[in-house]
Amino acid sequence: MVGVSTRVAGLVGVVALVGLLPWLSGEDPARRLLRARSAEQAPTAEALAAIRADLGLESGPSGLLGAWASGVLRGDLGVSWVSGTDVLPSVLGGLQVSLGLMAAALLVALAVAAVLVLPVLVRGRGTSGGVAAMLAAVPEFLLATLLLIVAGVWLGLLPTSGWAGPAHLVLPALALGVPAGGLLGRLVADALPAVLDERWVELWRGAGVRRARVAAAALRRVLPPLLPQFGMVAVGLTGGAVAVETVFAIPGLGRTAIGAAKSQDLPLLQGAVLVLLALGLAVGALAAWLRRVLLGPGLRDAGLTLPAPRPVRVPVAVPVVLAAVLVAVIGWGLLRDPYAVHTAARLADPSPAHPLGTDALGRDVLARLGHGAASTVGTAAAVCLAGGLLGLALGFLPSLAAGLADIANALPPVMVGVLVAAALGPGPGGAALAVALVSWPPLAAHAAALVQEVRAAAFLRAQRAIGAPPLWILTRHVLPAVAAPVARHAVLRLPGVALALASLGFLGLGAQPPSPEWGLLLDGTADYVERAPVAALAPAIALALLAALAVSLSAYTRRTDLTKEPHVAA
Template structure:
């Protein structure tokens, strides 16, 4: 016991040091942003203060002298850090007021919006989990088809927000702009809660299906335990596996709802951060980032504690069974991804011969034989633009996801060492990293891909860490060092083969999310630039005319849904559990890992 405690002591300082160094590195990048971008920060501040004042050398020098820019970025950053340690987050370069009160006010708005979105996401997720839970406790565990979840997660929040503005203002008499009271949160909460509920529901449904194959479920069933109690135990066991993912989704919604906040003019933290980054208001941007990172770290700690509480005393980290259930491939299930993939292929083959840039007919022409998906605001063929954009959008998404899997698996195998980058990467949503990367490189497809990659690996790394911990707790793995197996042999020969297939299936589920993140950056002008037929730009055109010409947005939305269904179905096809009565496990499940009814 003493040896275990001795070995365990360094882990806490390592995790803490990882968090501190990562936050310091990110704040350093933010502090150097005005200089890394190659733009004169004095010019940006002068334009933010007064767009009419001429940027004369005298005016720029006055701004530099007023803000102390002549001292250089390092001195400014160190001065800011010293102020933070004394509770002073600085004053805004644009307004001259303290930045902390406005940042906390924006955080309060975003937290309220997150709570309202959770009220939407929870029942959506429950509806998606119910079929898997019912099947699991009745002896036929299965993964859900996921079509509803795929459709929800494939629908961009900003598109839902734009539709909500039209429907809310014309038919429901709900406020569509600003933040004036509880009613102002209804439409933004729907736009954020529906996709989040679809993602959480899908992850939890898969976890329920996996938990239902464990031997203790068979034992409970043979002992005549009430199905309701069994269902609650399975749900608790499954929730423990995805609790970190739920925390990641919550933080992503909190800081990444920029597009929704932009559409509804909600003064939340994401929208505030985007404005501060564009105006290069460095003290305000640093306060925004620091507050968001602190929230991300707190959520990470809380979800870790919640996971341990859910596992409880009888199912704990040192004795968690991860049975290698037999997966049965069935040809009829292959028809789903094949059909949806053929749908995307048909769109591409029919649209590729068409010109995506030429104005061939009238503006906003409805679908016809000449233009099956109609035309956009410039009279361009929407089918041609969607088809030509498919190669770049899907190809870029797949490349980003592949890189995210590699990075996530590698860093997830050392979670305590990389806990800081994992938490920070998730706390910085794609839009925020998109702003930072675009400020340095300029808006482009490559910059958008890099921005999405910087945050996409974090959920996969967290999932890898959780799965690796469970695999290492198997009895036959615990005893391997005593038999002479080295750490590298255990990792490469036992842990990774058991973890990687599940992480890859998780990554496939996130393919639509990566495509949506790229689309959101294009929508906000942080990705490919017009007239590129990128799906994000096509969606941006459709959002602007969603009431007048809904077919412009419908075409890329249909493509995203087909892509999402293909990814979900392919994930299910990659591994489908067989009947629970004949599971195959690599080792017996220990008694300490069986919940006590």
């Protein structure tokens, strides 16, 4: 019951926050609306009073929330502050485009996952775990940019922007579907070998059952426990679609939300975020229903779990080499000035003076990479510390954590970044807050598993039997056993957090120019990729190295601390 109540409370809280967006920034909503409609008009008392009366702002936050909620129940999402048109048609139009993109991306994801899983079904063993992990770790915005540059600009094979036909769907669907397919393929390929080693498979094969039927039964055995994670992958497509729609100028719901946040069109933003949240929750509910159907009435309430997956084997030298390369580049760049402008050397080729060339203003790309990494890594370290502390605390309250985690998982970092930017304005602090709000569930799950294991230990039962106080047991035994593994887990998530921060910077929701943040650097390079390819691709290569480091550290984590974490529960 605690989990259900926290889910309901969390959902109500998120909806209330969306409804109160006009008030969260602390700025007068009437003044913000006046600036959104006409930046030149003076905010006179008469003009502000007219806007408050027109929109019902005089009733205050509670009255505005009530009016907005009642309008939502009637199917009325309000009127755009910028265009003055109804919000609902704009949201529905964007939703139609986004659903088409999601459907195409899911088809790509299933095809990629099938290619990764097929060798395991045929041979009973697979070597695609590393490939799947690499594909899963590639950020959608980075893959979208690379596809746009290579397939769209250099080769001219496919359109690079717009939404006018099937050809415009290919590159965006690949950018979204390939990472999702890598994750789905890795989940299934990790679990299948252990399932194929189970006793029933040997009996079926001995009885002469065809290989295809055994493979189908193994997939039927694997899929139900994995379906909740499949649902999270589909929800992640809504968050990834925001960046992909922005890269390819697709008029989808994510791009609508980004545009509304930047223009401070809060009614349009409210409608877009509300629909995206409902879409995420609906996908999660659909995954739960499919799981129940696959399990059938006999196993519906059973504690069905999958065997622990075999870890992806990554030599220790791989993360060491990747980290050494990144540290060397960052250290070299920190010795140089990232803001010095040399107009005579704009878009210069690599040279001893500028090893990676210069950007469109003549600034040294290596210097900007180094200083941007330092600020991004520092912010990521603070986010990991906050997430580790929150995850550790919630690990002792598993029912509460499970309910809150469902809400956090239904909100991808990009959408939380949009909300924070709408309330506080874009900036590095808002981006860090957005990532921190949704990055704690894996740490909380890890902490909860360790707490359960330690509390069941025989030596703790002996301590209780001799009358040891609960506080003494907690501080002397439970916390030391849980805190260290969770702290290492949080540190190893640092590259992934840095990538999430870079994605928000890429969308203009994080650090602002002239900051050398990596996401901003990548966003500004596509315009001159043909004239200065090295300078343009340097941020993309650096982000790819960071993604590879995240993969190798993730594999190392699975072999050490996370082997204590349950893989998948029914």
